Amino acid sequence: MQPESAGVISLSSLGQATGFYHLVLAAPQIAKESSPGQFVMIRCADEQTLDPLLLRPLNIFRFHPAEGRIEIIFRVVGRGTAWLARRKPGDSLSLLGPLGNGFSSLEKYRRLLLFAGGTGMPALFSLVEEERKVGSPLGSPTGAPRGGHNREFTLFYGARTKDELVFLDLWQAAGVTVYTATDDGSAGFHGTVTKAAAGFLPGNYDFYCACGPRPMLRTVQEMMAGYGIPGELCLEEAMACGVGACLGCVCETVHGYRRVCTDGPVFPAGEVKFS
Amino acid sequence: MQPESAGVISLSSLGQATGFYHLVLAAPQIAKESSPGQFVMIRCADEQTLDPLLLRPLNIFRFHPAEGRIEIIFRVVGRGTAWLARRKPGDSLSLLGPLGNGFSSLEKYRRLLLFAGGTGMPALFSLVEEERKVGSPLGSPTGAPRGGHNREFTLFYGARTKDELVFLDLWQAAGVTVYTATDDGSAGFHGTVTKAAAGFLPGNYDFYCACGPRPMLRTVQEMMAGYGIPGELCLEEAMACGVGACLGCVCETVHGYRRVCTDGPVFPAGEVKFS
């Protein structure tokens, strides 16, 4: 974890209507240290302006230690992300990372269920890609899974509309069985990911990982608890320091308030309390 | 006077070391209404940021009603001007203008003395160019003066160093006799414009106009008062509204506090009190 000045390698819109962007950065140190489920904080403002003040936390979608690159998917929701969407290749950004406590090792599990909602997708992809990387020299999941393990992943991926279901090809290339759901029914199941998943459950799953909006996580948590399947949730909370110092980003857990930025963002599902 | 969204036509550095830039804007309404000595206010910050908060006042260097363009020369001194220097052709800027009370008519005078210091030059050039435009269809001062009048201008132009003496060719093209002075002696007289001018005075001058830093204006005012030559001073003061409403930009005059933005920025030299 350190501050790193990162160069923008590419920035592309994933469809005007979606507000989603795909950002590729040269950040060798961060790329080297990253693990799935970690995030970076990016200063999304001109150097000399004091507004917006805080760095923006964004999950690491992919990290490539050999190439010294990381990739991010973000959606424009406010002025920070709008500023970020205006960057150009060659611009440099102030980053802090990698931050947080990512997903724990999947070693013990064979059949995994993933729940992704909107911009919660990137964190889960990093998990799968890292898994599939093992044994692959380049690490890009092209073609069938080449990982040393024969873990099976099933993804339930929800978004508001078809166009917001991004990088489905990468998921497929990683050998993940993907079920989609959209709020407007424009692709896959018409409804929430949890409703979409309900038909397939309990299935034969050992573990699950979920990342997405709070209401989704809460429903997933409830549902999976009902089936007795353990899992992990990747949370979001407004952040200031990102390193565990300010105690601003806490969420409620069975152990009391815990810091999303350092104790999380990934927590054992059973520990998180949604109030 | 109105808000106008202006397109950047070109922005060029006038020498890295100087921090001076030349900005050409498409601003048809402002170009149409401008008169010499007026200024615009430009929002020098991303649309969604609130810092820096205020618009930046900048003098109009040249205005071209027929082409719908205005030109500005500015120096990077802080974050607003630094932001402005990063604009690209095609960007659009929020302007308010033209503002202020420019130079009064020169009709009565034949031999004029001009004193420009640093970024005070643009305001004076607009005055000369407007004068020279009369009778010229395009209004660009190419070659000898083509104005209907045979007014004579002598300019004393001071800067910190040679490279900051910008657009001397335009002045010469406008048929102005130019004497330069630099603080470091790298061009022209080694010292201030006022000291440079002292050798030529009182001369046969009817009137003078001066624009530049406060200490320069004060010395010019004193010196010219000594010779009994009347003139006008173009002032700067921190501004908020730019339209005369907030009373924030006042300077001291023999008539009490007057607003630089609307009562000025050009004042009869005899009225200004430097404390």
Place this chain on the structure above:
Amino acid sequence: MTTTPSLETKVGRVTLKNPVLVASGTFGFACEYEKLFPISALGGVMVTGLTLEPRAGNPPPRLAETPAGLLNSIGLQNPGVHRFIKEELPRLRDLGTEIIVNISGFTPEEYGRLAEILDKEPGLAALEVNISCPNVKEGGMTFGVLPESAAAVTRLVRQNTSLPLWVKLSPNVTDIVAIAQAVVDAGADALSLINTLSGMAIDPDKRRPVLGNIFGGLSGPAVKPVALRMIWQVYQEVPVPLVGMGGITNYRDALEFIMAGTTAVAVGTGLFLDPLSPLKIIEGLQDFLAKHEEETITNLIGAAHNSEKEMRGEKRE
């Protein structure tokens, strides 16, 4: 919903066509902005602070930009109430919007006298009593920082006019609710808040204060959280209409104030970022109401307090 939502709002006896005013001291006597947009589109104009006698104001520099804020030390430069009545008021009456006259005095009697003089003038919607002036009798602390002096000023003004009284509170106090309660008890019909926070800036190169007057009043987006907190507190304890200001630059800011409890809002420093911002705010409020199928802006006044009541289990039936 088929009818267009209504922006009309009532600050006590004063009906405003919409809740967006412009704040005293930032809009002059309206003539400057007349060239930029139709003033009649505004809910009202709070004119620059007037005193009994003309005042030259403070020495320049009078402005300092701060992070997302502005310090000013204008010092109440104004032509005095008499010239105002002669030279400005006739024009103001014809603007087609409500005119609220902001008054300041250096003794309670001056406030009273100003009220008496303005009471005779037709066409005023209300007096806004600026109690952030230094109390020269009591050694310079402003009237607005002690409940007793704030009430004394209000009482004297009340005795001298039947015009609606909006007392404008200073935020530079330990207990805003105590002051608010005191001036309401003394006859205020409504409260304006907040005036500027006392602040300063230093120029490290010159090694001296930026402002000629050393101290100035901080306004603009920087102070918005403080304004909202004070409005929230006063709304909970003091049952009069509130007019909110302090850092409003867009319709979402205006909504924050209204939901915190104000019946109307005023844009001050926001004008300097964008002189058309009051019009854009009016438009933004209109669109927000339409989008959320609210019939009237008055439904939103204090709306953010409901969630608190709900959290405390005091759900409204």
Place this chain on the structure above:
Amino acid sequence: MTTTPSLETKVGRVTLKNPVLVASGTFGFACEYEKLFPISALGGVMVTGLTLEPRAGNPPPRLAETPAGLLNSIGLQNPGVHRFIKEELPRLRDLGTEIIVNISGFTPEEYGRLAEILDKEPGLAALEVNISCPNVKEGGMTFGVLPESAAAVTRLVRQNTSLPLWVKLSPNVTDIVAIAQAVVDAGADALSLINTLSGMAIDPDKRRPVLGNIFGGLSGPAVKPVALRMIWQVYQEVPVPLVGMGGITNYRDALEFIMAGTTAVAVGTGLFLDPLSPLKIIEGLQDFLAKHEEETITNLIGAAHNSEKEMRGEKRE
């Protein structure tokens, strides 16, 4: 000038290698930032506010970004003084910088007890007494807003320790000088100012306050003008060293505070923009001194007051 300028400064009995500290509550117990830079480069560390018993803090959300500012409602989450001493203090002692322990209580006795406990611990440079806590006995108003309660707390702490006492003042008061004077009379060796301004934010879409606790403390660049004004006023009236904080993000901000009268400064919210900012500030101060041929930073303390004296004709001989 050939020698490098000195940044050493003395807050009363406490010698700091340079005047740049980190503010309480923003730096945890230093372990988080240890990975990012050598803590020993700092003038000192003000550790997160401690209470007698462990505290869970306020419900989330605890943060809201505001224009150039930050609202927080952490609510003093901390492990309590005993666990601090056992688990954190040994490591802190070895950081190679001055450790200032920030303490908070809900009764004057709690403050006294904290002082008594910490007095026995070696390796502390000073206690910073945070009097911005709600006074539970007196109905929730914070100790820091009334001279009497502020003095009472200070006196009890003074009686229980011989450590240097820095009392940290709340800016949410009418008369900061009165509070400053009261705590100095009660035994404070130095004053820290300012703590956060009370504020709030509302989410207009959700129609409710952003913070779980409704109110929060405003920090960051937005509050800098208020901090400077209070420091200026206290410096003029109360003859003790001041430690300044409130919106410092770069060396020029630090210079503003020092020239307004502080002997040292602390960076809080500025860390969140750039965790290395304290180091950059130290460097910037060093360069400024060199450029202006000042031998020591202490020459600049209160320097901006000289211009005022000059303006008043009180030129120093």
